[in-house]
Amino acid sequence: MGTLVTIELALAFLGLGFVVGIPLAVGEVYGNKFVKNLAVLPIVEFFRSIPALVLLFLFYFGASSLNLSLSPFIAALLAMGFRSAAYQSQIFRGAIKSIDVGQMQAARSIGMSKFKAIRYIILPQALRISIPSWSNEYSSVLKDTSLVYALGVTELMRQGRYIVARTFGNAILVYVVCALIYFVIVHFGVKLLDFLEEKYKIPGYEIKKVTTRA
Amino acid sequence: MTQTILKVENLHKSYGKTEVIKGVSFEIKKSETKVIVGPSGTGKSTLLRCINQLDPPDKGRVWLEDVEISKSHIDINQIRASIGFVFQSFNLFTHLTALDNVRIGLMRVKGMKEEEATKISIEELKRVGLGDKIHNYPAQLSGGQQQRVSIARALAMSPKLILFDEPTSALDPELIGEVLEVMINLAKEGTTMIVVTHEMGFARSVANDIIFMDDGIILEEGPPGEIFKNPKHKRTAKFFSKITQLEGEKAK
């Protein structure tokens, strides 16, 4: 059961990260100097420089000091979601930058606004290019879900702990099984992403595999 | 009787199902220069790589002086130290200066002490005209200069024979001359050389024999004068006439 929660968490984090990450990336590449240096970069740097665990505690305890009562799940979601957004924004940024500048020029030349060009021309290509690096992010986030154990969320690791405690079970066996479960989920997820990459491939377009994990 | 440095007997080499070398035999004596020419893809470069076992042949035997080097239990590293190889793409060690590139074989393969290795290396670099570039890295040198360093690297090992695999094919036209000049001098000084090239001018001026290879076999072998004027095979004649056509146009 803990596994389901884990997967749920991972998808939620990635989802939030995606939704926030794309605007961040677009802001970084196309935004003016203010947007880029005062808003995007500080956010990205902040979430990338501090450890995930610290971030989790920060959000969880920060909420209570602001007199908001956040469930551990929500606190974790916000913390890890925004963190993923920071990392994903870098992935998308790299992908957007690798697209030939002629694409934007062509889009504008037929009368598209910058916004439309980004939406219909740049992003579709950037997203395809991002898939390999994004699958790295997927496996990272999945593994990082284990950290929300610290906030008491009943995901896989905590379930494992309970099992060991309740049944005086063989601790090493339980945890090794946990490890195997993670391994399997990561593996299948990556295979699925590979499959998607193949399916949505643009014929004739050479996509270089870039591994960036900031 | 001058000593035979290299003897190749009935060499065969296949890549997958395609046979690239179909039974090649020849010899080279001390101080001779033999030039191998022929249409592209006929196994010339592969032949050179088979000689120093960078690409082991499937069948056939090779002798270096009196030692059969195609035997399986021979110390191939020692043999390679006595055969120089100059690559089409130079292959200089990118992280080493010119001096270090030349020195490293002496120090790490032959076990020479640093002073002696340095002395010899500087001499060889001067010999190829790069005495002032010994501390430069390959990326700081032109293609022609890089190739000359790689010749110095081969020379420093005091090899019994040097193999040149299309040494000027990757160079810009203006840089070919400086490399050919070094090679012509080497030939005149009595270095035993086997050169695969398209540079006919070079072949004509210093080769003792020209070997014409086509479709994996040696079609003809003979001194430049003879083979140009009286080729025995039609294909040889066709090849040379195309080349002289090209050179004639270049001259114009």
Next chain:
Amino acid sequence: MNFFEFAWSILPKLLQGSLISLELTALAISIGLILGIPLSLGRVYGNKIIYTVTTIYIEAFRGTPMLTQLFILYFGLPSIGIMFPPFTAALIGLGLNSAAYQAEYFRGAIQAVKDGQMVAARSIGMSKIKAIRYIILPQMFRLVIPSWSNELVLLLKASSIVYMIQVSELVSVGRQIASRNFRTFEVFLVIAFIYFVIVEVLNRILHSVERKIKIPGL
């Protein structure tokens, strides 16, 4: 006490904790380095058996969460009679994990060295081992610096996880302080700030080191 006075008062204890974190990181990355190089060589040059063994190791450590690995070492092993004190378990866990990641970085760098280099080394009579030692590895080290710097920073951040197996590093000290005066959020703000500063400084240092060792053309 307002925030800044509070922050100032807890700084000394926190910095002590961060020293432990740094120590752990430094030791772990060294273990990772010593193990990682043979692992990567095994994956690139090894025969089928060596390749399989090294790949299994690398996939196992990279495919599972660090937390799980630490739990297995600290909570799991005792059930078969092997008990490690927290710091040791942390060190082994971080070290072995880092070795797997570093091995992949090294492998990438080795494969980035052009093919012609190995062929040229063999052509002057170097054995495979000599060629790897004098020609491939020196180039690999220079090529791997950006990824390796990355790994160092990642490891520093990951070291916070060992809080969960009761090692007294920065986060653990922080929670201890917080349990006494309940100003948890502020404590963690300071901790976040400390990490931020350390990471920035580390990045700057690594950048300038990278620039200094640069070889033209590599």
